[in-house]
Amino acid sequence: MNGDSWTGHLKTAVAPAVTPSARERRRASNPSRLVETGRNNRPQWDQLTAVLLDLACIGLSSVLAYQLRIASIHSPASLFAIRQDERAYGAFVILYAILAVLICHSVGLYRGTSRLSDTEVADRVFRAVFLATTLLVAFVYFSGVRSVSRLLVVYVGVFNWLSMTLWRVVQRRRAEKTTGAGLRTRNVLIVGAGRVGKELAALFESHPHWGYRVKGFVDQNGDGSPQILGRLEDIGNAIRAHFIDEVVITVPTRRNLVKSVAIEARKLRCNLKVVPDLYDGLGWFAPIEYVGQFPVMELYGEPIPSLGLLAKRSMDVVLSTFSLIVLSPVMAAVAIAVRMDSPGRIFYNSRRVGRKGRAFTCYKFRTMIIEADKHKAQLRSQNERSGPCFKIQNDPRITNVGRFLRKYSLDELPQFWNVLRGDMSLVGPRPHPTDDFEQYRLEHYRRLDVKPGITGLWQVTARRDPSFETNMALDLQYIEHWNLWLDLEILWKTLPATLRAEGC
Secondary structure, eight states, rough: OGGHHHHHHTTTTTTEEEEOOHHHTTTSSSGGTTTTOOOHHHHHHHHHHHHHHHHHHHHHHHHHHHHHHHTTTTHHHHHHHHHHHHHHHHHHHHHHHHHHHHHHHHHTTTTTTTSSSSHHHHHHHHHHHHHHHHHHHHHHHHHHHOOSSSHHHHHHHHHHHHHHHHOOOOOHHHHHHHHHHTTTTTTEEEEEOOOHHHHHHHHHHOOGGOOEEEEEEETTTTTSSEEEEOOGGGGHHHHTTTTEEEEEEETTOOOOHHHHHHHHHHHHHHHHEEEEOOOTTTTOOOOOEEEEEEEEEOSSOOOOOHHHHHHHHHHHHHHHHHHHHHHHHHHHHHHHHHHHHHSSSSSEEEEOGGGGGOOEEEEEEEOOOOTTGGGGHHGGGGGGGSSOOOTTTTTBBOHHHHHHHTTTGGGTTHHHHHHHSSSEEEHHHEEEHHHHOOOOOOOOGHHHHHGGEEEEEHHOOOTTOOOOOHHHHHHHHHTTTTHHHHHHHHHHHHHHHHHHOOOO
């Protein structure tokens, strides 16, 4: 393992500051080139190699699984049928390969796995392959495609897990053997013998297969230890005397020191890395990202359940489309009833506040008289809900048909269109009108972290409770404990609550 892949192994702790490429080092004698900074492209090549090896494994596994499937078939008719479906199987393999590589990337299999044990690597590969295989099996089942056997998909999954794990284990053993023999090792000099510098040295020593040998430190406050090779002004002599390949600075807040070391390291054609300020441990394991040309260390990031949110959105699209089609006769009947009951438009378009405070148009069947919003300010004193939510049990603005629609929540059926558009979700906190939103206190904004919903935890547990605090507490409970099963449970409870006419 060479030194250029060091960032890939320690990217959660070490960020590159000045990492000249091989071409830059060859031209380092040109003073006009000394001010250039380069980025190490080795990790990108390692990632590309890993992707290509995984694709090769998927291809070979697919061929092997196909041959095994053919060998298990003894009926000439079945054998002829599966031969006829080779083109469909090829398309399946391509789709599977794309999906597997994307999931492997999401679980971190292309960001350097040398810090992981063989068991951890096998576990990550298993999770990626299992998810890709499960999604493909579901696709084959629900799409009605019969040309690709589900058993064949399982064969492909098993072979992929074994082969994709095997090459990573073999690569790790090869790297350990090479570095253990003293080949392809890099001599490291650490600038700064404080806590960070010593822990970094201990990390290198505890992972010898990474191929780094710490020769010592340079520090302005030497304690007489033989590991201290001198003061900062002695760094040039230390680099020459110990054949240093890598210089690592662990005191980056001293800008003049970093600049002087960078100049000396590049003059002597050494790689230079900088450990960012770790803020008394807050920065341990923090990933380094690039925003344009600026390296950024993320001290904390709220985890985003990407797959869960994708599943939630998929469920929203499928069920809202299904509901709009199936309930179209009911919606047509409601539209006729609204038109016959009172003059005015059939639909009521209300400006509501959704996720992150974004306003959108919420569609409902009209249940009130024309220009009912103009009378809202006059009725504020009769509000039966505490907080910034307005609700009156016997609202004089509600029409006769509107009262029936509200009782069975039929007025909210057009909101399936809002769900399909992406403004709302099937499950989430109810969206409030913009004038109610203007009365929010700062702590109420938390309920806007997610998309609003047609139904929610409050609707199925405490719909008759007029307290806004109860509503808010249940919304926060939903947000903080969200999972797909909770959405399914709320949807399951919504139908009987609707049939019991709990709307108001």
